Amino acid sequence: MRHRDEDSGVQTLMAARLKQPGFLRGGLGILIGIAFSALLTWVVRSSTGHSTFHHYLSSEAILTVSLIAAPLAFLVGLGGFDYWFYWAAGKKTRPEDHSSHGAYTWKDYFRINTDHKVIGIQYTVNSFFFLLVGGLIAMLMRAQLAQPGSHFVDANTFNGLFSVHASLLIFLFIIPVFAGLGNFVIPLMIGAPDMAFPRLNALSFWLLPIAGLMMLGSFFAPGGAFADGWTAYAPLSDTAPVGQTFFSMAVQFAGASSIMTALNFLVTIITMRAPGMSFFRMPLLVWANFATSLLVVIATPFIAASQFFILLDRGLHFNFFNAAKGGDVLMYQHVFWFYSHPAVYIMMLPGFGIISEVIAVKARKPIFGYRMMAFSLLAIVGLGFTVWAHHMFTSGMAAWIRIPMAITTAIIAVPTGIKIFSWLATLWRGVLHLDTPMLFALGFLTTFTLGGISGVMLAMIPFDIHVSATYFIVAHIHYVLFGGSLMTIFAGVYYWFPKMTGRMFDERLGKWHFWTTFVFFNLTFAPMHILGLEGMPRRVSTYASQFAGLNLFISLASFGLGISTLVFLYNMVTSWRGGPKSVSNPWRALTLEWQVSSPPPVFNFDRLPTVVGGPYEYGVPGAVHGIFAPTPAAAGSGVLREPSR
Amino acid sequence: MVAAACAAIAIAIGIVISYLIHWFPVQASTQAKNTDRLYHVLVIASIPIFVLVVSVILYSVWQFRMRPGEELKDGPPIHGNTRLEVFWTAIPTVLLLGLVGYSFVVLKENEQGRPAKEVQIQATGEQFAWSYTYPPSVTGGAPLKSDQLYVPLDQSVYFNIRAKDVIHAFWIPAFRLQEDAVPGITTHWRVTPTRLGTYPVVCNLLCGLGHSLMRSKVHVVTQQQFHSWVAGQMSASAGGAASSTGSSG
Numbered sequence: 001m002r003h004r005d006e007d008s009g010v011q012t013l014m015a016a017r018l019k020q021p022g023f024l025r026g027g028l029g030i031l032i033g034i035a036f037s038a039l040l041t042w043v044v045r046s047s048t049g050h051s052t053f054h055h056y057l058s059s060e061a062i063l064t065v066s067l068i069a070a071p072l073a074f075l076v077g078l079g080g081f082d083y084w085f086y087w088a089a090g091k092k093t094r095p096e097d098h099s100s101h102g103a104y105t106w107k108d109y110f111r112i113n114t115d116h117k118v119i120g121i122q123y124t125v126n127s128f129f130f131l132l133v134g135g136l137i138a139m140l141m142r143a144q145l146a147q148p149g150s151h152f153v154d155a156n157t158f159n160g161l162f163s164v165h166a167s168l169l170i171f172l173f174i175i176p177v178f179a180g181l182g183n184f185v186i187p188l189m190i191g192a193p194d195m196a197f198p199r200l201n202a203l204s205f206w207l208l209p210i211a212g213l214m215m216l217g218s219f220f221a222p223g224g225a226f227a228d229g230w231t232a233y234a235p236l237s238d239t240a241p242v243g244q245t246f247f248s249m250a251v252q253f254a255g256a257s258s259i260m261t262a263l264n265f266l267v268t269i270i271t272m273r274a275p276g277m278s279f280f281r282m283p284l285l286v287w288a289n290f291a292t293s294l295l296v297v298i299a300t301p302f303i304a305a306s307q308f309f310i311l312l313d314r315g316l317h318f319n320f321f322n323a324a325k326g327g328d329v330l331m332y333q334h335v336f337w338f339y340s341h342p343a344v345y346i347m348m349l350p351g352f353g354i355i356s357e358v359i360a361v362k363a364r365k366p367i368f369g370y371r372m373m374a375f376s377l378l379a380i381v382g383l384g385f386t387v388w389a390h391h392m393f394t395s396g397m398a399a400w401i402r403i404p405m406a407i408t409t410a411i412i413a414v415p416t417g418i419k420i421f422s423w424l425a426t427l428w429r430g431v432l433h434l435d436t437p438m439l440f441a442l443g444f445l446t447t448f449t450l451g452g453i454s455g456v457m458l459a460m461i462p463f464d465i466h467v468s469a470t471y472f473i474v475a476h477i478h479y480v481l482f483g484g485s486l487m488t489i490f491a492g493v494y495y496w497f498p499k500m501t502g503r504m505f506d507e508r509l510g511k512w513h514f515w516t517t518f519v520f521f522n523l524t525f526a527p528m529h530i531l532g533l534e535g536m537p538r539r540v541s542t543y544a545s546q547f548a549g550l551n552l553f554i555s556l557a558s559f560g561l562g563i564s565t566l567v568f569l570y571n572m573v574t575s576w577r578g579g580p581k582s583v584s585n586p587w588r589a590l591t592l593e594w595q596v597s598s599p600p601p602v603f604n605f606d607r608l609p610t611v612v613g614g615p616y617e618y619g620v621p622g623a624v625h626g627i628f629a630p631t632p633a634a635a636g637s638g639v640l641r642e643p644s645r
Numbered sequence: 646m647v648a649a650a651c652a653a654i655a656i657a658i659g660i661v662i663s664y665l666i667h668w669f670p671v672q673a674s675t676q677a678k679n680t681d682r683l684y685h686v687l688v689i690a691s692i693p694i695f696v697l698v699v700s701v702i703l704y705s706v707w708q709f710r711m712r713p714g715e716e717l718k719d720g721p722p723i724h725g726n727t728r729l730e731v732f733w734t735a736i737p738t739v740l741l742l743g744l745v746g747y748s749f750v751v752l753k754e755n756e757q758g759r760p761a762k763e764v765q766i767q768a769t770g771e772q773f774a775w776s777y778t779y780p781p782s783v784t785g786g787a788p789l790k791s792d793q794l795y796v797p798l799d800q801s802v803y804f805n806i807r808a809k810d811v812i813h814a815f816w817i818p819a820f821r822l823q824e825d826a827v828p829g830i831t832t833h834w835r836v837t838p839t840r841l842g843t844y845p846v847v848c849n850l851l852c853g854l855g856h857s858l859m860r861s862k863v864h865v866v867t868q869q870q871f872h873s874w875v876a877g878q879m880s881a882s883a884g885g886a887a888s889s890t891g892s893s894g
Contacts (some may be wrong), residue, residue, distance in 0.1 A: 004847075045816055071867075091846070128887045137882060155854045155856075155857060156854055159851070159854070159856075204872055220697070228851055228853075229851050231810075233812055233850070233851070235810075235811050235828060236811040236812065236851070236852065236853060239811075267773070321826035323827075323829025324828075324829075327829070328829070329812065329827050329828055329829055329830075330827065330830075358728055362879065363709075363720060364718065364719040364720045365719070365720035365721070365722070365723065366722055366723065366724050368723065368724070368725050368726075369725040369726075369730050370725065371725075372723065372725070372730050383798045392813065394823050394824050394825055395825050395827070396806075396824060396826075396830055396832035399756075403749065406745055406748065406749075407742075407745055410741040410744065410745040411738070411741060411742075413737065413741055414737050414738050414741065417733065417734075417737045418730070418733065418734055420698060420732040422730075424698065424701040424702070424705075424727075425723075425729070427701065427705040427709065427722055428701070428705060428709070428723075429704065429709060429717050429720055429723070430705070430709050430718050431708050431709065431715055431719060432705060432706060432709050432710045432711055432712070433711050434706065434710055442706070445698060445702055446698065446702065447697055449695055449699075450695065453691045453694065453695060456687075456691075456741065456744070457684075457687045457691070459745060459748075460683060460687060460744065460745065460748035461748055461749075461752050461753075462676075462679065462680045462683055462685055462748060462751045462752050462755050462821070463680055463683055463687065463748070465821065465822060465823060465824075466821040466822070466823070468814075468823065469814060469823075469849045469850055471848065474715070526728035529789075530666070530668065533668045533669055533684075533844060534668075534669065534670055534818070535670050535816075535818030535847065537816070537848070537849045539851045539856065540856060540857035540859045542857045542858065543857070544845065544860065585833075586718075596723075616795045617722065618719045618720065619719035619720050619721055619722035619724065620722040623722075642845070
């Protein structure tokens with residue numbers, strides 16, 4: 001205090017920076033959050049006659065409360081809530097001056113930014129970071145599994161590795177990367193200047209790195225990372241070390257992010273379509289995100305609930321899942337899967353949308369059976385809520401539930417089949433441009449068909465009873481989520497890379513990436529079907545010696561798969577930095593996002609689009625999807641048509 | 646025509662290969678036989694669908710790929726075909742309902758009601774081992790506790806499955822049967838072993854640190870051997886041996 005005068009200059013600067021939204025104020029928020037948590041824990045524990053600072057259990061309590069309070073305080077510090085606080089307090093809100101639109105340096109990606117194009121890139125890059133981490137974890141797992149009885153990692157670490165692997169790739173990669181691509185593309189596709197709720201959009205992004213770091217941070221928790229799978233079945237998760245709490249809370253943040261974005265998509269798609277953009281003129285990616293968002297807003301609260309149950313069981317002994325105290329163990333699984341089965345479609349439908357865009361443009365033909373494509377998405381949304389207990393055929397639930405769930409599970413393959421056949425018919429007699437996005441789309445069609453077929457097999461109860469929770473399931477889920485979702489994500493990233501960055505990727509490296517991914521993917525995951533049928537359980541750090549040969553083969557193939565990702569990474573980084581500049585519409589596509597410059601103007605459309613036809617009218621002479629209002633300068637000089645077909 | 650012939654040949658080869666691949670562990674129960682039959686039906690139904698999809702892709706890549714000079718060419722503006730769309734909605738629906746119907750037939754075969762004569766055994770999972778209780782109906786005296794699983798050949802065996810701590814899954818791959826062992830409830834499965842031998846018993850639901858090693862054996866023996874093993878265990882425990890475990894393999 002005595003040095004106040006000397007330090008006042010520095011202090012004023014510091015104080016000013018601490019008042020500004022940003023990472024510094026966010027860091028202060030974390031400290032305040034932790035202090036608050038310690039205080040609250042002390043008050044509650046002492047008032048109920050518990051000691052606070054003498055027992056390790058109390059520090060676990062502080063940690064649990066901190067995991068809720070510190071991230072929220074960080075977001076306040078970062079400025080995620082500033083506008084709403086000013087507004088709620090009756091203070092003068094800053095009028096929207098668009099200062100938070102656009103990104104001019106890399107630093108603009110590290111602050112609250114309300115521009116959907118910036119947020120889309122934030123989402124996508126953040127997701128790919130966690131893809132690399134998740135993939136790296138998979139490499140560690142395969143190193144351990146290369147031979148039986150190896151000691152590359154211990155059992156606890158191994159259980160943590162596969163739990164964090166799945167959680168990161170589901171909650172921090174597949175779900176948000178689709179939201180990221182959608183964030184960038186959908187407002188452009190429907191002719192909107194931004195998403196409906198830009199501030200909510202910014203907040204929804206910043207929840208994600210928090211969730212991801214929390215999951216990764218669990219490795220440093222006492223007792224290690226959460227280690228009972230991404231499914232976190234009770235009662236094992238009730239009694240696990242404190243790392244489990246990191247999972248429970250990370251899911252809350254990732255889930256909140258999902259719900260916010262889904263609401264944003266729904267309102268944007270319903271209310272902000274350009275004149276003339278009727279529902280049946282929307283590109284199928286927009287339909288797909290509409291359908292996905294319906295799933296997200298209805299289903300996600302259920303996983304949030306399931307993890308709150310676990311949290312309450314762990315922290316406050318609610319005994320929801322403690323059978324000895326009247327708890328119901330199977331209830332956890334029902335609530336969990338009521339989200340987590342629809343989540344499979346949350347992780348697939350946006351990919352269907354991407355494939356529809358890519359195949360129509362690259363085959364130079366209209367999508368075959370457009371309306372059935374849209375209706376089949378809605379059919380999947382409806383049926384998606386009626387199949388959850390097929391994850392529980394061997395769980396000990398009432399036997400009769402298996403019968404209707406098996407029927408709906410088989411039937412849900414019908415709308416998916418309609419989509420596959422429609423894509424095939426779209427290829428038929430087209431003019432196929434076999435470049436990287438198209439190769440990934442075609443690769444998706446083959447691998448996803450295999451994932452769909454094994455899915456139908458798993459609907460058959462007697463067969464499922466044998467292979468449930470075996471490596472057959474590991475094979476199936478990877479054929480669906482890697483061979484399915486990730487293939488579509490790669491297709492989409494290559495397809496929109498010129499639009500997002502304004503530069504072209506290296507086509508030759510793209511092809512290398514596709515072929516190495518396709519080959520090593522199949523070599524890695526196809527043999528897992530046989531392992532499961534032969535009797536190898538999943539989630540094991542060692543196995544019977546009879547499985548040694550196939551496991552070594554799988555491990556070697558998986559390292560190849562890991563290396564293939566480096567090709568992708570190198571291509572993306574170098575092309576973004578120094579690739580050749582892209583024209584606005586390199587694929588000669590009709591949808592609106594390609595009718596603006598690459599990258600698009602800060603407010604998307606300098607001239608307002610009016611939609612006059614379907615999105616995929618390839619081969620129809622003179623057809624356009626949208627026309628653009630004359631610029632003020634060119635007003636009166638007639639209709640300007642942007643599409644350069 | 647050539648392409649269609651190629652596809653037909655690929656389907657035939659696929660089906661032959663599906664029979665040559667050694668998919669499963671040995672069949673050691675009537676249920677295993679039924680389930681394997683179901684699996685083969687599923688594979689045979691799946692191969693034509695997969696070959697169809699791949700054939701159309703390969704044929705399109707071969708015939709319809711862009712050739713030099715076609716950079717600006719578009720395909721014909723075909724928007725759909727209602728008949729075709731009805732066809733590929735209806736046929737898979739019928740096929741899928743047929744398959745799921747057949748799976749119910751197999752399920753019913755596998756889960757037939759209680760026969761007149763049946764051995765009941767209680768299997769209890771705890772971290773990280775299985776233990777078994779043979780009730781008085783089997784031992785003719787006090788219940789017998791053991792960490793060994795012996796079952797008689799060609800006789801229906803009904804397992805009551807319980808868990809002491811967390812969820813486990815009681816899985817015998819050679820029987821193609823499993824069910825979770827759930828704290829607070831008793832679950833079941835019924836099997837008729839049909840092949841003498843020793844097969845793995847595997848915990849198939851993550852139950853903690855020792856899950857990977859929670860494996861043991863089931864011994865399928867003749868009915869006579871089964872009863873003499875039970876009698877031997879009973880006399881061993883009655884004869885003052887504190888534990889009946891680990892005495893025979």
